[in-house]
Amino acid sequence: MHSTNSAYKRFDKINGNFKGKDIVSLDQFSQKDIKILFDEVPKMREIALNARPSKIIEGKIVVLLFYEPSSRTFGSFSTAVKQIGGQTVEILNPQDFSSIVKGETFEDTIRVFEAYSDAIILRHPQVGSASKAAQIAKLVPVINAGDGVGEHPTQTLLDLYTIYEKFGRLDNLTVLFAGDMLNGRTVHSLIKGLALYPKNTLYLLSLPSLKLSRKEYSNFLNLGIKLVELESVNDIPKNADVWYWTRIQKERFKSIKDYEKTSNKFVVNQEFLDTYASKNTILMHPLPRVGEITPKVDDDPRAVYLKSQIRNGTYVRMALLTKVLE
Amino acid sequence: MHSTNSAYKRFDKINGNFKGKDIVSLDQFSQKDIKILFDEVPKMREIALNARPSKIIEGKIVVLLFYEPSSRTFGSFSTAVKQIGGQTVEILNPQDFSSIVKGETFEDTIRVFEAYSDAIILRHPQVGSASKAAQIAKLVPVINAGDGVGEHPTQTLLDLYTIYEKFGRLDNLTVLFAGDMLNGRTVHSLIKGLALYPKNTLYLLSLPSLKLSRKEYSNFLNLGIKLVELESVNDIPKNADVWYWTRIQKERFKSIKDYEKTSNKFVVNQEFLDTYASKNTILMHPLPRVGEITPKVDDDPRAVYLKSQIRNGTYVRMALLTKVLE
């Protein structure tokens, strides 16, 4: 409900200026933009831990418009808005609401909700929904909280921040990805994110059937990133800075038997971690996990997926909302 | 959770005093009451656009008790409460909640929720629910957010305000209604609202099968309002101040074919608007729309349904909550 209708071009690169911008894709971010955002995060952490209530976006109303449920992303954004002093209007499953059942278009729904808010955080199962919403919304910024197999930029930003927080840099890293390279949205996005920085080497461990598509593989190579595909744990590099483990998605398999054979292939337990990781490796996972990391590993100091990785999600979202709305 | 149990008579006319009153029906409002309310709206607009956070109802808790989903009304009320500094407790589909499944009566549910709040905003599919709730709730006001084919007074108030804002008056107007005159709750309510003011002429354009019932028609005539029924676009008066377009409700038809024949009859596209409307006509629609106004018309300055009409909904609700709760 901005008083002025700023007519900035949609999908502009951030280019140092977050204010009022839609946040749809990681492609909008340069190294410099990520630096600006990450410089804000420690202040957000300090607010979350020691300096609430904050008044950074006091009086602002943010609509959470979630066309599919996602407990973590929903909770993280809802908390992030409130921790910097804003309020939420939360609409879950609007497709079940009468107006949409009656045939209302996505366009009309977005235009109605932009009239109620200072920003829309959109979760939607269809690729491209967020960019469509951003084009429709003329008065308020739209933040993509995941559009199907498309993008989920704040997930990638929190992954990058978790690495940055630990190593103080995003270049010159050795990163091992494991699990499903073929279908994993978070993996693809994080590869793109790391490709923004020089001298990173990415190892991709998966069964042959779950390797990157050849098209995706060439696309990434064209970004100048070094990729090494692995099929055996024996090839895991000893000096990896980051392990990024992912879930094998049951719903991709024809039979439970096929799934079980595949999902049991690369399981991180304490012995596995001690054997193949280094002392400084951090073990990340986008969650949910379903067995590919055993719970006993949770207490290992290298395991960050239920610790800083989750918390950083909220801090990064607080920082992004601050930059976009302040 | 008022400290005093004021024993004002239910369904009293507003009579200049909104404080603590149930808002169930437009029948409670005189011309003077509407004037008092509308005088408050520009202040609310100013708060929404430039002066948040507001502390008008700071510390108050408003229960949104929605027995059926309605994304626009829910979002508008939720935003309205928060923009004037209040907080909401939001209960969606309480009929699925265990206590009601276990057999709890509507009476008990209302009495429980009045104990948790300073006001109840009720949406319910059954006619008369709001007035029933208002009779049950002894301590806090109940605001009707739509009771089936009954009333939805804030919808009518926002429609009236949108006309008032544009023309500076609610008398001496020529208004064209189009679409479904037979079943449209918003149409019936707005006709009643306009009948409060002298010298309005209302044209009702519809297929014969969707004309007002003869009973409704006589009732309206008895209110002293001038009604002219039309069946052809050629009879549309050139000087209409307001066009109020409505959706043909698919669920009223026996076959898709019948529906499609009917729904395609009066479609506003740019050519239609330029041919039959005047330069100063405003084009309104209660939403959702499903094709009876083409999206290209949205950018015409006369089209207000996705612009001031939506926003006025929030401002009018803010004004009403302010008057009832302050």
Next chain:
Amino acid sequence: MHSTNSAYKRFDKINGNFKGKDIVSLDQFSQKDIKILFDEVPKMREIALNARPSKIIEGKIVVLLFYEPSSRTFGSFSTAVKQIGGQTVEILNPQDFSSIVKGETFEDTIRVFEAYSDAIILRHPQVGSASKAAQIAKLVPVINAGDGVGEHPTQTLLDLYTIYEKFGRLDNLTVLFAGDMLNGRTVHSLIKGLALYPKNTLYLLSLPSLKLSRKEYSNFLNLGIKLVELESVNDIPKNADVWYWTRIQKERFKSIKDYEKTSNKFVVNQEFLDTYASKNTILMHPLPRVGEITPKVDDDPRAVYLKSQIRNGTYVRMALLTKVLE
């Protein structure tokens, strides 16, 4: 999101110190703890009635994690948090959320939500869930809002407070329980609560088929409480201070006929109340009710179930949150 990870032992007795403690079971409370809590309640009542907004837990975020719907408990906690200045993040039916559908464990879900909040209020259909969650959550307290047929400590505390408010004591009371002694969680918990105090006599009126199990009966006797089982209204003691009526649960019966025979057995109507209760008896009910107290009785000054008993629920929860979070 506490800044320090206090390593207090889980399920400690309160022992005069509520701060940061999980509240899972009434067993954690001594007479002295209950006194400390109840001394806080009148201040909460004053805030609710006359002194909002309060800033007691300003800036704190409380997650309401409800695995099953419960309109009263949800609304009461949501209001309680807001009335003392906190904010909620509300997650309903997380089991339908994608992460859990994808196979996420309860452990991971709890650890994610503790990262988003200062406390978790958990409602779950399975016995033991709350204590499990409390063991998992390392950083924030968990408050049990009902775990199936297990415990619902704030229900018992509000019941005790309602008695305490009226009589100024919790010992030396004559209490009549009626309805379902066999399955009623609230009955069992309140018996345990009253057993903390000396010289209480409890009468249990039910059909033979709905008497306490013999095991439960001996357990209670071992606590030192005096129990008298009744089968006929003629045996109701004339001097009961408290009547605690409960619903016969339809879902426990094999046929509707059996249920109807049973449920119609002990119905409180005005005549019944006037015949068997004294002038100072208070009539309580945990709600929902489905006919075992006729609505006409609601206006009798002795009937507190829709009046102070409901309101005390919110005040007691405000007091508990204050003590745990301040």
